[in-house]
Amino acid sequence: MHYSPGAPILQSYDLISWEYISHAVPTLNWGSKYNLVGGQAYVKGIYASTLRYRQSNGLWYWIGCIEYSTTYVFTAPSVTGPWTQTASISTCYYDAGLLIDDDDTMYVAYGNTNINVAQLSSNGLSQVKTQQVFASTVGSIEGSRMYKVNGKYYIFNTLPASAEYVLQASSPFGPYTQKLLESNVGTPVSGAGIPHQGGIVDTPSGQWYYMAFIDNYPGGRTPVLAPITWGSDGFPVLTTSNGAWPKSEAYPLSQHNLTNPLGTDSFSGTSLSAQWEWNHNPDTTKFTVNNGLTLRTATVTSDLYKARNTLTHRIYGPKSRGTIALTISSMASGDRAGLAMLRDSSAYVAVVNNGGTFRVSQVSGLTMDSTWNTVSTGSEVAGVNLPGGTTKVWFRATADISPTGKTASFQYSTDGTTFSNIGNSYSLNTTWEFFMGYRYGIFNYATSALGGSVTVSSFDMEAA
The missing domain is CATH 2.60.120.200 (Jelly Rolls)
Structure with a gap:
């Protein structure tokens, strides 16, 4: 968005307590309007972007599309920086989700309604190819997050602002099949919206969790966490409480308190x-x-x-x-x-x-x-x-x-x-x-x- 520095990075040791540690985009260098000079950039700039660590070269990568036009790549040797812009790509990776495969190949899932996958160059700074891998029949899905679990490729997509779908394939370029993860599930916060648009994470003990967000205005969008399991068909299954998002759960990991936000x-x-x-x-x-x-x-x-x-x-x-x-x-x-x-x-x-x-x-x-x-x-x-x-x-x-x-x-x-x-x-x-x-x-x-x-x-x- 229009706040600077952009793309805030938070850390957690237990998936519950989080603290700000850095920003991946030190300055919004996309024209004078981002300086409030000769115009304004409210609700422009950074939308849903992606962050990953690449072990082979010891670099962190942040990738995001700005104003539906150019995609920018920022890298850093540490998650706390220093972050620098290292590349731009002419294709807009809208709502990007980066995957670094087992063979170190980098892929980005992106798009709205039509979901695409791009393969990046060996250094992750340019595009080798991109192709459409799925056409939605349920509406304007977006918010792609891409994973590889047990040899299968997954792309999580939201149908704003009420549902989450999952695509599964044996190849990063498909063909993909789609299954509903959750729709109109009861919210854990009274008066807030339905959980949607998120990603998954696993713990060292092998437990899996889905982190979504709820439209929780006037405060903004608030992350919510729920366990998932894996069905016999290889698709994730959300753990609910009486058909609703659980309002409380045990800590996924040992409680680790961080800097108090107060x-x-x-x-x-x-x-x-x-x-x-x-x-x-x-x-x-x-x-x-x-x-x-x-x-x-x-x-x-x-x-x-x-x-x-x-x-x-x-x-x-x-x-x-x-x-x-x-x-x-x-x-x-x-x-x-x-x-x-x-x-x-x-x-x-x-x-x-x-x-x-x-x-x-x-x-x-x-x-x-x-x-x-x-x-x-x-x-x-x-x-x-x-x-x-x-x-x-x-x-x-x-x-x-x-x-x-x-x-x-x-x-x-x-x-x-x-x-x-x-x-x-x-x-x-x-x-x-x-x-x-x-x-x-x-x-x-x-x-x-x-x-x-x-x-x-x-x-x-x-x-x-």
């Missing part, structure tokens, strides 16, 4: 951790990480959606609070800095420098149209002028991103201890077309002239 980030060191992504590529000359995050204004605008260097963070669900501490003494007149609930309909709390008078303003009603252009920059719902001499403020967004909650509220403080509500409860958008769920967004932009700055000394996220 807690405080004080922006120590000189770089951001992997949990952070910018809204479009940032202007790297306009921010500094050095035991605090300094955001210098990068854009003169009245539109948050057009402001560069908004830093985003996924929201812990189902309920959490995100709090930032903001030093505001270097803001220029007209500058606006704060904390947003960021999506295609948004709201925020900010401090505004009105010619030397600093005002806390809660703004709602920022909206985009169906092509992700701004139709409203929002309006102030409530505001209060800060006492003269105030140099630091704290902003908080309290969010319920569950499908049954879908609300947010905003608070502010001048001492970091006592918080006051400001504005009204904000109803979160639950439509799926923007794909990504709400995020916390930290921003600072100018409405008059560049030159001002704020420093974020901490971001704290806690369960609510």
Whole structure:
């Protein structure tokens, strides 16, 4: 998508606890619109992509098609990087699934309705051939994931957003037969969508699991895990609970706790951790990480959606609070800095420098149209002028991103201890077309002239 760096990579030792460790695409180098310059790239960029480790040359491969046109290949000697673009392929591998076969040949399954398999060159950086291997008769299947299990080739495909099908063959190029894995299975989260579009993984003890996702808006798409077995026909069989996706299961492996997603980030060191992504590529000359995050204004605008260097963070669900501490003494007149609930309909709390008078303003009603252009920059719902001499403020967004909650509220403080509500409860958008769920967004932009700055000394996220 439009967040940068792109293609986040997470790791787990038990398939339950996950942590961010890297991004496969350091910068979205696909035109100035990805910089929010001369346009915008909302809901463009990276869609379903694929990641694999190749033992023969010790490289990790990431492969993804951008805007239904060109496929890019990034490689790295370690999953944590450094990642570099090493090739581009003119064929669009839409919703790609990479398989590295027993003989080290690399194949990519891809497509929509018509499923194709491409064979890559020996170094994995160009295409040797591609051919259609299956034509769907059940609708527009996509989301290919390709595997080889017990000598058979498998391609998993979703029928959005309610079913998962599996193709099986004795050769990577077919012929393939198709079987339904699951359809309209009961969701494990009340109010969320049906599990679909995923892949499979096996444990060292030989157990197999299918990981899908559910449309769990306004929070976004949430992974869900269920066991599978293998039938006598060689096709996988989903393990359900009373005909529904299981709401709880034993850990697939010994529980292994990782970095808690909750807690405080004080922006120590000189770089951001992997949990952070910018809204479009940032202007790297306009921010500094050095035991605090300094955001210098990068854009003169009245539109948050057009402001560069908004830093985003996924929201812990189902309920959490995100709090930032903001030093505001270097803001220029007209500058606006704060904390947003960021999506295609948004709201925020900010401090505004009105010619030397600093005002806390809660703004709602920022909206985009169906092509992700701004139709409203929002309006102030409530505001209060800060006492003269105030140099630091704290902003908080309290969010319920569950499908049954879908609300947010905003608070502010001048001492970091006592918080006051400001504005009204904000109803979160639950439509799926923007794909990504709400995020916390930290921003600072100018409405008059560049030159001002704020420093974020901490971001704290806690369960609510």
